[in-house]
Amino acid sequence: MVDYRKIFESSPALFLVLGADETFPILDASDAYLRATHTERDAIIGRPLFEVFPDNPEDPSATGITNLRASLKRVLAGGRPDTMAVQRYDVRGPGGDFEQRHWSPLNSPVIGPDGRAQYIMHRVEDVTDITRGDRVAALADETMRLEVMPRAQELQEANRQLREVTEQFQAVYDQGLFAARLRLDGTVLDINRSALEVCGFQRADVLDRPFWECGWWNRSQEVMAWVRHAVEQATAGEPFRGESLYFWGDGSEHIVDFACMPVRDASGRVVVVVPTGMDVTERVRAEQNQRELEAERRRAEALAEIDRGKTRFFSNISHEFRTPLTLMLGSLEEMNRESGGATIPAAYFDQMDLVHRNGLRLLKLVNTLLDFSRIEAERVQAVYEATDLAEMTAHLASEFRSAIEKAGLTLVVDCPPLSDTAFVDREMWEKIVLNLLSNAFKFTFEGTIEVSLRQADEQFELVVADTGTGISTAELPRLFERFHRVEGARGRTYEGSGIGLALVQELARLHGGEVTAESELGKGSTFRVTRSAASARKPRRA
Template sequence: MSDLSEQIRPEIDFEALFGALPALFLVLDPEFRIVAVNDAYLDATMTRRAEIVGRDIFAVFPDNPDDPAATGVANLRASLERAARTRRPDSMAVQKYDVARPDGGGFEERYWSPRNVPITDAQGRLAYLVHHVEDVTEFVLLQRQGVRHTAELEEWAGQMQAVILRRSQELHEANRLLRAANDAKNDFLSRVSHELRTPLNAILGFSELLSLSVPEPEHHDWSTMILKAGRHLLVLLDDVLDISRIEGGHLTLEAEAVPVGPLIDEALALIRPIADAAGVHLTPPPRLPADLCVSADRHRLRQVLINLLSNAVKYNHPTGTASVSVGRRPDGILRIRVVDTGRGIPPEAVGRLFTPFERLDAARAGFEGTGLGLALSRHLTLGMGGTLEVSSIPGRGSTFRIDLPVTTGSAREAQVVNAASLEPRTYAAPRTVLYVEDVAENLRLVEQMLARRPSVTLIGAMLAVTGLDLARAHHPDLILLDLHLPDMPGEALLELLRADPVTRDIPVVVLSADATQHHIDALHACGVAAYLTKPIAMRDLLDTLDTLLAAPAAAEPSIAV
């Protein structure tokens, strides 16, 4: 494992940078809910961040009820809708939009020069709307009063224009720095993912082998503990990588008709051992119709349900309950509710609940985690065309609501886990597998895993050129390929294998610690038979081999270049 400290660059505090910008900025989601606001905007509007974040902008800033001619809300809504629809910035004329004084003190007359800028993701979908305003109240009032000091007014206007220009330039530079820092962060996370997955491959792989082979109960328990801790670390690593994918617009979701009942049953079954250990009772919903489906990504919806149920158990009390209920709204939306009887969430903290890395007081209370689960769950739900909301009463518990569209499409049959994968199996004919991998521990691990397939002979190569020579000489039935090789990239070796008539039809399975989606998609486009990310689960590896090698040699599929 390389020294990560040499790769870490000082990170910019994005929140502090945004909060300190002198211009007035408010960030909205596509539903016009406030998701971020800087200090200058709070000062200008006499509001507090905790009171407005997460709320609809028009609920926070209504029209002045004492001004029957007020048009601020209507004009702002029209501008935001234009910017959202056209994906182009929308500048507004000077607007009269009065601001409520704190503590019910009526409204203060204000004039603003607004500009609304849409922010889209990599697929062109609307992600945010940046609402940027200049407070021109003083300027308008001076004009109205017919100030005679024209020279002073012109000088003030010139200074204001200079300030606006300077702030615009500062904002442009800040945006450039933010984009550069975000790119550096995503690159860093990708490297960290690879560096951490490499040792995890050995930790989890050999722990799994030990748990299957040691006869002593105590030793078996030790290996199981190592395996559990390693898998927990892998989940945390996957969460960080998913957040990075979402922020970079690289997370791919595949919508399909997903049966709700079986998916909830599966999530409850996975959480039940944790709930039993914590003394929390799980209550499933009443039996649901078999054809009740929502439009969603099956894997990601399962991930969201497991996350919510895990939290419902983690933040509950012994003898508490965590329940799941399902209801259908008249508008064709299905609502899944996860309710717990736990600690609850203070009202002032609800607005921060879905912020990445925000753990409220969980760390002080001794709960493990990274603060990514709920942020990731909301992003995934929004990406599937749904919503994820919460209501909570401190001391009584919380209710999380997932709303997703009901669909009548045909449900794809869920993949059945092959429980016999880990059992020894002999193929109809001997098979040869070539593994090109420069880490000796990984070679040894795969060798031990393949011992459960005695018909398979494994040949190892620690250099790409050696692997190419062995592939030409032995013409193996399958090639396992690592991508980070010392003499050339694995992608280059794949090109050489595909270009050689002797090796072009040999199936290639990539075993790599690079879990970035764009890299996986690129390798599939090159014709690899499968892409398994390290740490490699023995069941996944053996299932892949069984699929590609169990058939008679004459029936093996060839892979077109």
């Protein structure tokens, strides 16, 4: 078996094996290194490097430890060898005094299975004689030293600056934009880490392939053609920039701000193409969302203004209608009262009754419009009174019984006494119940209309359910909007302003409650008005 330790220790070169941590412990040394530094293997193994080899305390300008530590850290950070300029680093002689020494160091990583530096090989060459010269030719050697040392220091500084620039460039290249270098035929020469790791690709997936066929683009023929055009334009010497769809390894779609730049040599000839990109998905989507929100806001404002215009119009018209309607209805009622003994054909009475019924219907519509306009203008003064809510609700529902049963429908009223007295505005509650019942009757042609009132879970709940035509799912979200009417809905009558349910919603809110609707097209609808029992027990004014 080959004895590698024996080979290492017997090497004529000066070697140290260091551990890959911040103390840089000495793990082994060649015999030549031990002789050159006047040390013994057993005395230094396991000890930190700079504890064994400190700076010369008599030299306040000593930089040996500082320079060597910086080089070793660069090796750990970059995983690459680091060549140092000639260094002065004094060591103790056999008698314990420090001897002036100059070294030419090279520090190299030994990479472990995880891809990181596991050890550092520190190889040095003693160049003291070169820099100091033979003492017999002291003057000549001193002249040479004075020439060599400044140059060595200049080289060391230049190397340091070059390393900094290289590290900065590499950091930008790897961690900033997505970037690559392409040959003139469009194949990938190199690719940075960001373009691979962020998007979920491997270097082997893209190197030497046409750039437009790589995973960022190849899920769309249109995108591939767009990227190929960009590369060909840059190859011809003209920069390109634009935004495009691109893809990650998981198949998700993103948006990139893409540029493709030609790089020229000293003669002006394009030698390489550099595509770069920045993911702008969030920015583009945020801008799109902002535009959509702004459009929706403008639409909502326009609709609100239309609604306000309608409300103002109907309010004005209603005021104009109500006075003549009241006078007309008053005259009809007076005629009915005074015609008791007159001989008037029955057909005339029927016509008068028809005019009276429709006049009352129109007056009700006018009053509803005025109620809504007052609520919108916040001019409503609600008066909450102690009320037997079950009895009142049952009485209101019974007013519809004759019309409902005449139409061949069944009215079910289920309003058992409640455990608490509720405080409501009676006029508003009446409008809530009658509007919901009127709506149910209008759209129910067979089956049942049911009115129920319950107190449970600290809530009063009024339910008006029917087996009518029902409402489509698409129409439900707009059901309580002002002036909204369901298109194509089959009803008993077609008059109405489309604000009955909107009025119910506003009146429910004035009571501290809410109204909701459930419906299935062709099977019927259920409306629920809920109000907290606690708030219903407290008299208040709104």
